[in-house]
Each structure stands twice: as structure tokens, then as C-alpha cells.
Amino acid sequence: MKKVTMLDIANKAGVSKATVSMVLNKRDGNISEETKSKVMALAKEMNYIPNHLARSLSTKKTNTIGIVLPDITNPFFASIARAIEDGASYLGYNVIFCNTDNEIKKEEKYIKVLISKLVDGVIFIAGGESCTSIKMLRNNNVPFVLVDRYIDSYKEDYGVYCLNKSGVIQGIDYLYDKGKRNIAFVKGPDTLEISNQRLQGYKCAMSQYGIYNENLIFKGSFNIEGGMDSTKILLESKEKIDAIFYSNDLMALGGIKVLLRNGIRIPQDISIIGFDNIHISQFIEPELTTIAQPIYEMGKESCKLLIDIINNKRRLSKQVYFETQLIVRSTTL
């Protein structure tokens, strides 16, 4: 790649490279106004852009951060990524994004290459315990912030999370108030601590009301297809069910589809509640009642936290926990 260089400008202006450098770096006290304006005009005309990489090598600062996330096509992660990039851009940083599909090996490959490129920090939505990745970041003193995916072993590290357990309790309380007693729960993958936290919320609230029945727990992956598959199994069960709590909105979307196709009326026959409040949830019919995470805020905060750490700013707390909010729409009655 042949970028426009100071030498290119010098040749065209008929002055030395040193003169161009002095003008462009504003150390131009001894240079005539005529030369200054000629150099500035040429730099603009030729679209001269300084080489940031050379500076990075001496300052050890690239103004680039990485986001390691499961899948950018999942609307939840796309919103987080957008918030992070907005914040980063505002603060003068760029963002490299990496899709891991929750695969530990892919995470390690990405973390390694991000470190080799001297990113200033990493925002990490981990697909599991991810020990090797975390160890690489720590040993190389790369600041990192965990987001969304809480990991017990790293609870002392910087992190931005939502209160998953209390969020589900909020939802069960609401369904109970509405008279629902046979509330099924579709949990996420066991490998993710957030799945377990949400399940704990369900178990806790249902037990407290004396209506816990373990046969009402189903399982799926955190996407539309996972919601469809688990709902097909749920429909074959002999249990009476008057509400279904899906562990995220994408699952709920898939579930609603299967229920409607089976002639089940929502919410008259079965009430539905999701978790996340992704953008599409308010636009489907019927509109989805859900436990909202402040997704954009969480992304924004994680970016702010990371850049504060990079710049050695003092932070009151290493972890930020966001509260959820019940959003009542048309899938519950």
C-alpha cells in the first residue's frame, strides 16, 4: 500500500521533507507563510493522512480495542457492539470485532491475535469459563472487561452485568399476580452461568410460592431455533401449563411461532414472557412481554469502564450491575 507520505508532499512543493514535517506538526516558527500555506494546501489536496502506526509503536498505545463476542447477528450482541463502538469512537478508539460462536478455541485464537496487535484493551463476552483466554490477557497486562456473561471464577475482575436472578423473580411475581400457577421455564445452556442464574431465579420464586414443579423446566439454546425446539418438546409433555418463561427473547420468538402454529392462543391459553427486550420484541404480533436488560447502557458502560482502566482512572467499583425492568406487552394477560 502506498500511502501519501510527507516526501510526496515535499517533492510536489519543491521543499524538503523536514520542512513538510515541521509545517504539519506545527513546529513552523521559522517557515514562511507562503511555504506553510503551500504545504497545507497540498496535504489537503493529496489527502495526506498521518501514519498512526509509527506513533503507536513508540507510545505502546494503538487506540484500538477488541470486542470478543459470540455472534454479531444475534440482536442482543449487535446492540451491545453498537453501544461499545459508539462510545469508543466518541473517545477516539476503534473497535475490532470477533465472532466466537461460544467456542473456547476460537476465543483463544482471537485473544492471542488481539494481544499481538497491541490492542489497548478487550471487552469479552465469554462463551464459558474461558480460563486460557483470561490468563493470556492477565499475563500480558491487557485491560479487559467482562460483559453479560458472569463467570464465578472471575467475579473480582472488571465486569458489567445485569441482575439475572432478580430479573426472573420479577417476571414470576408478575405472572403469579396474574393468577398463573403452572409456569414452565425454558432454560439456556448449562455451560453459561447466566443460564443458571436465571434458572435460580425461577426455582427461588416458584418455591417461595409453593408451586415449583421440576417437570416444568425445559432447555434450549439461546436462539430462535432453540425456542422452537424446546417448545415442540414442551407441547408433548402431559403437564398443565398456563405460562411459559423463556430465558431470552429470541427463544420466546421461536416459541411463539410454534405455539401459534399449533392453534394455541397467546395470551388467552398460554402467557409468554421473555428476557432481554431486544428491539424486535416490540414489533412482533403479539408484542412480547419481557424482562428488559438495559442493553445499550450496558454496552456503553463497559466501553467507558474499559477506557477508564486503560487511562488509569480511578473507579469506585470494579463491577457494575444493572437492574432489569418488567415490560408488559400483549403476550401476557
Added chain:
Amino acid sequence: MKKVTMLDIANKAGVSKATVSMVLNKRDGNISEETKSKVMALAKEMNYIPNHLARSLSTKKTNTIGIVLPDITNPFFASIARAIEDGASYLGYNVIFCNTDNEIKKEEKYIKVLISKLVDGVIFIAGGESCTSIKMLRNNNVPFVLVDRYIDSYKEDYGVYCLNKSGVIQGIDYLYDKGKRNIAFVKGPDTLEISNQRLQGYKCAMSQYGIYNENLIFKGSFNIEGGMDSTKILLESKEKIDAIFYSNDLMALGGIKVLLRNGIRIPQDISIIGFDNIHISQFIEPELTTIAQPIYEMGKESCKLLIDIINNKRRLSKQVYFETQLIVRSTTL
């Protein structure tokens, strides 16, 4: 940031930095097996990762590319970005992503910083004519590929597009065959050439059938809200309408919502057709009939094309055009 360095390993191993360098760079002919294995073990234990940036500065190759796109939370762009990142990662590149909201000033800011960071190339989904951005890329000899957003002035540049006009004709032909004669069209923003290409397809096909009526053309932005707003206006029109062609799926989603809320049956009263075939379109109820773009393939191809140009591989053609495909689902009858 204090990365683990060769010096750290040397100090711990009790050998010189030169020795460590020779071992890690496999120029270790004169070094004892014992030292070699000690150094290798320490490098692994300490998670030593080579500094890629220093190499980049001498080779002028960063193995990083940029994607400049309107908004990563739009599922169409998220799919393209995912395909690009998958391809890039496979070929040893990382991807910096930039959200422009179709704002020319933001594009210019991003293009400038990408060039300053010596990215090897840029994939550009432009928000308009974007002349200054393109000029900066050209003047600095940064390879770039335009994707999705065709621009007449740059039709000779590298680009990956779909055949928008013929795609819409496909859809009108299908609706006509189904007996529809009062087909409304919701066009996208005038600033985008793809909006105009799709509108041309509509005008062309409707005129050919002798059923063109300019009062049936409405306008909206390329998102759910745009579909809702334009449909509200459409419902107030006095024209008889038996089908609506939305210029993209997100618009159609918003439109369907407004129609259903107004008691209009889909497809019995009005048939609906979209454009794109984003993932969610097959999961909403009723499932959306649409003109599919091969979104993932287009992303993959644009990445391959860019990396071919970066590596000076010969390509038969600078532009790649993908055909669309009619996907019939439940919103048409």
C-alpha cells in the same frame, strides 16, 4: 500496557535476549536443546505473544481491514459483517467495524482514521455519493470494495452488488400472476441508488403490464419504523390496494404490524412482499414472502475480493453481481 517481552523470558531463563529471539524465531541451530526447551516452556507458561505491530510497520501490512457500514444493529448489515469477519479470520485478517448511520461526515472521519492505522483495505457500504471518502481511499492507494450500495460514479471500482431492479421485477411478476393489479410500492430514501434501482424495477414491470399508477408509490426509511410510518399514510389514501411491495424486509415487518393492528388480513385482504430475506423474516407470523439477496454470500465474496486485491491476485472482473431469488411464504396468496 506491559506485554510479556523476550527480555522477560530471557531474565527468567538466565539467558540473553538474543538467545530468546533466536529460539522463538527458529534460528536456533547453535543453541542447546536444554536452553531451547527451557525458553519454549517459559514462553508458553508466561503466555508470550509476539508483537505484530513492529512487523507491520516494516512490512506496511497490518492484516487488519475495515468495514464501514450504516448500522450493525440492522440485521442485514450484521449478516454481511459476520460473513466478512468469518472470511477475514479464516484468511488471517481482523476487522475494525464502523457505524456511520449513513452520515457522510462520520464516514469521512472513519475512513481517515482507518487509513492512519494502515488498514490493508476497506469494505465500504456507503451512505450516499461519499465522494470525499472515496477520494481519500484512492489517493492513499488503499484497496476498497463497495458492497450493496451501488454508486453510479464508482461503477468502475471494485464492488459486490445484487441485481435490485430485476429482483423487484421478479416480485411484481409473481404478484401479477397471482391476480394482483393494485400493487403499492414503498420506496426507500432517494439519496440511495439502491432505492432508485428498486423503484425502477417497480415502474418498469407495472408499466409493462399497463397497471402503473404513481399514486401507489409511498416512501419510507429502510427500517421498521419507516415501514410503520409509510403504511399509516398508505392506509389513509383513497386508492384500492391489493398488495404492497416494501423495498426491504424491515419495512415490511413494520408495515405488517400496522396492517394487522388495523384489522387488515394478510394475505386475504392485502398481500405483502419484502426484499432482502433477513433471518427473522421466516419466523414472524405470517411468514414474509420476499425477494432474497444472498446476504452471507455477498459478504463472503466482498471479503474474498478485497483480500485478493490486497494480495495482487488477478480477478476476472472488478464487479460481482448476485441474482435475487423469490421466496414464497405466507404473506402472499
